[in-house]
Amino acid sequence: MLSIGSCACSRRRSPTGDRSRSSTAPASPPAPAVERCTTAPRTSARAADCRSRVCVPSPAWVLPSSRLPTAQQPHDLGRTRRGRRPLVDRVSALRRDPGGRPGLVHELWCSRAHRDRPDPAVAPTGRRPRRTRTRCARRPRGGVRRPHGRRPDPRPDAHAHDDARSRRRAAARRQDRHRSDDGPGTVSTTEQIDVDIVVVGSGAAGLSAALAAAGEGARVAVVTATPLAQTASYWAQGGLAAALAVDDTPLLHLEDTERAGRGLVRRSAAEILVNEAPAMILALQQRGVVFDADRHGQLALGLEGGHTRRRIVHAGGSATGRRLVRQLSAELVGRPEVTVREQRRATVLWQEEGRVLGVVCDDGLAVRARGTIIAAGGAAALWSRTTNPPGSLGSGVLLAHGAGAAVADLEFVQFHPTAVTGVPGREGFLITEAIRGEGATLLDPAGERFVEELAPRDEVATAIWDVLQRTGAAAVQLDMRAVDPARFPNVVEALRHSGLDPATQTIPVAPAAHYVMGGVVTDLHGDTGIPGLYAVGESACTGLHGANRLASNSLTExxxxxxxAARAALGEPAIDPTGPPPAPAPADDPQRATQDAMWRHAGLVRDAEGLRELAADPHPLARLVARCALLREESRGSHVRRDFPLTDPALDLHHAVVRGVEPRLDVWR
Ligand SMILES: Cc1cc2nc3c(=O)[nH]c(=O)nc-3n(C[C@H](O)[C@H](O)[C@H](O)COP(=O)(O)OP(=O)(O)OC[C@H]3O[C@@H](n4cnc5c(N)ncnc54)[C@H](O)[C@@H]3O)c2cc1C
Known part of the structure; x- marks a missing residue:
């Protein structure tokens, strides 16, 4: 049975700003997979008060052994007692990627740079947890051995730009290798595999789709462009929203989603999300995802902006995405019916007579499938100031649109209010909203609070923008000195690594592009309307998020x-192609000038003049965003139009949909 409730030590604040103690749900049987809330001694007077009354951390050694980390946990997968993986596992890890690239298993095993720090909750207080040695089954071909003694940089984005550069070079090298005689600039397909379902992307959406299809016995191929640690899913901090608390219901979750979405939420999609979310959390636990629990063994539920109840399920404090992705990918690579092809970018859809028959990758790999699922993530890295990994460039949206699929709501990009600014090497680093849920405040340059910190994101981001315009400051300050650092170990460690100690100083933050509400138009089963083509996750647009996504609804989605989508795609007929697959298309990465123009002209505050300039940008997605934004002559949700500062109620439920070139407004219910 699912264990529900709130962390006893957490402070709670209602959306109106009242702070009160959270209640603990009545005791229920232990959940299948939970771990203790990362409670540690507190520093502030306010927190000390909390500790003296309720929250004395119990040492890990009093936990029953069934609750201590087990071999099911990702970092322990497949180890023998001496800490070495069985040979058969190492061999199968190599076997999965005959192209000589590191497989998902290899990456899980070797990427010490992205490993979680030891969780304070599972080590006896006062003793350093024993460090486990990481063994590489194999180094990537041509890889460089790390100089002895040099520790990897723990920042999640430390090598992001290097990675992007080396990815581009690797893709160019691969294209050179397979250049055909068909003429300049063409690349022939070099290898073909036949499966039932091909999934483009290995974030939370792609992994979930692939596992669901494999669970039905289907042969599945996953092609994915970036390393595991470079997906938005891996970077997700806050958690997954689900109505699990005793004082919560799916209806309340629905109302919060609709309120945040500012009159544009498609109710049918939101209903599916809120109704299926609680069972989905249980299913993830059964898959071995270990969510944080309070000392009663009940799920610790966080509070984030726009939510009227505690309903954010999290893991490893603020390492939710990392834990989720690792567990799902570990299961995926262990399944015999799944083929994973990493560092391959799908550049064109294989299409005959309007039906999509698979994808072709940049290196010439062609994958033929009954169903093709685009799970290629969002596009917020198209804006120069972003919280996203560099690969979030909307390539899935462009692939589907190129095949004739409709795209919608591209004018709506969410600007996260609290991204670090002015700190070298940390520009755009996100500080999860859950920290404000635990009592962090936002201060203007005069040191005064100026906004209700737990209002929906659009409200907080706009309030910050106003302060910056009014005062000329580059940042407002996030004061999290009263927040227990042990609750958010990743964030605190990342900040300390950059020389900022959130326990003693405030953190400079400003809005950054974070999440694209728009994407490939789908029905409630991920169907794009193009036979054989499906889209899920941030690539898709069901209308669920309206004009402003409610925090933590994305991973749940x-x-x-x-x-x-996986179940629906399996219903597609198997069609034999009549001709060969198409040649791969050249990559269409944006120039820096495009990213700057997106920030300047399609930012939080915009107008027709800037958008018209953007509509002539060389990048196709920038042009689509500009056209949708020009059509919406009002201010709504995530952005403000200087020239149309009010919301037009006549445009409620109206979505800007692009089928060919020009968008038009359609009503969705
Ligand atoms: C810092 C940060 C924190 C966040 N925190 C939360 C949170 O707490 N809760 C929440 O609900 N949401 C959060 N979000 C949003 C959420 O993480 C994303 O919306 C969600 O993870 C998107 O998942 P996805 O699977 O659709 O895409 P991604 O996780 O981005 O994965 C996209 C995949 O597609 C691959 N890909 C892209 N193009 C191609 C191509 N052409 N060919 C092959 N592969 C391709 C990439 O390599 C990658 O594997 C956060 C986002 C960020 C950036």
Whole structure:
């Protein structure tokens, strides 16, 4: 049975700003997979008060052994007692990627740079947890051995730009290798595999879709462009929203989703999300995802902006995405019916007579399938100031649109209010909203609070923008000195690594592009309307998020709709192609000038003049965003139009949909 409730030590604040103690749900039987809330001694007077009354951390050694980390946990997968993986596992890890690239298993095993720090909750207080040695089954071909003694940089984005550069070079090298005689600039397909379902992307949406399809016995191929640690899913901090608390219901979750979405939420999609979310959390636990629990063994539920109840399920404090992705990918690579092809970018859809028959990758790999599922993530890295990994460039949206699929709501990009600014090497680093849920405040340059910190994101981001315009400051300050650092170990460690100690100083933050509400138009099963083509996750647009996504609804969407799309795609007929697959298309990465123009002209505050300039940009997605934004002559949700500062109620439920070149407004219910 699912264990529900709130962390006893957490402070709670209602959306109106009242702070009160959270209540603990009545005791219920232990959940299948939970771990203790990362409670540690507190520093502030306010927190000390909390500790003295309720929250004395119990040492890990009093936990029953069934609750201590087990071999099911990702970092322990497949180890023998001496800490070495069985040979058969290492061999199968190599076997999965005959192209000589590191497989998912290899990456899980070797990427010490992205490993979680030891969780304070599972080590006796006062003793350093024993460090486990990481063994590489194999180094990537041509890889460089790390100089002895040099420790990897723990920042999640430390090598992001290097990675992007080396990815581009590797893709160019691969294209050179397979250049055909068909003429300049063409690349022939070099290898073909036949499966039932091909999934493009290995974030939460792609992994969920692939696992659901494999669970039905289908042969599945996953092609994925970036390393595991470079997906938005891996970077997700806050958690997954689900109505699990005793004082919560799916209806309340629905109302919060609709309120945040500012009159544009498609109710049918939101209903599916809120109704299926609680069972989905249980299913993830049964898959071995270990969520944080309080000392009663009940799920610790966080509070984030726009939510009227505690309903954010999290793991490893603020390492939710990392834990989720690792567990799902570990299961995926262990399944015999799944083929994973990493560092391959799908550049064109294989299409005959309007039906999609698979994908072709940049290196010439062609994958033929009954169903093709685009799970290629969002596009927020198209804006120069972003919280996203560099690969979030909307390539899935462009692939589907190129095949004739409709795209919608591209004018709506969410600007996260609290991304670090002015700190070298940390530009755009996101500080999860859950920290404000635990009592962090936002201060203007005069040191005054100026906004209700737990209002929906659009409200907080706009309030910050106003302060910056009014005062000329580059940042407002996030004061999290009263927040227990042990609750958010990743964030605190990343900040300390950059020389900022959140326990003693405030953190400079400003809005950054974070999440694209728009994407490939789908029905409630991920169907794009193009035969054989499906889309899920941030690539898709069901209308669920309206004009402003409610915090932590995205990972939930990835898992819920990922599984639905997989089941629907399996109903597609197997069609034999009449001709060869198409040649791969050249990559269409944006120039820096495009990213700057997106920030300047399609930012939080915009107008027709800037958008018209953007509509002439060389990048196709920038042009689509500009056209949708020009059509919406009002201010709504995630952005403000200087020239149309009010919301037009006549445009409620109206979505800007692009089928060919020009968008038009359609009503969705
Ligand atoms: C810092 C940060 C924190 C966040 N925190 C939360 C949170 O707490 N809760 C929440 O609900 N949401 C959160 N979000 C949003 C959420 O993480 C994303 O919306 C969600 O993870 C998107 O998942 P996805 O599977 O659709 O895409 P991604 O996780 O981005 O994965 C996309 C995949 O597609 C691959 N890909 C892209 N193009 C191609 C191509 N052409 N060919 C092959 N592969 C391709 C990539 O390599 C990658 O594997 C956060 C986002 C960020 C950036």
């Amino acid at each position: 990835c898992v819920v709709f990922g599984a639905r």
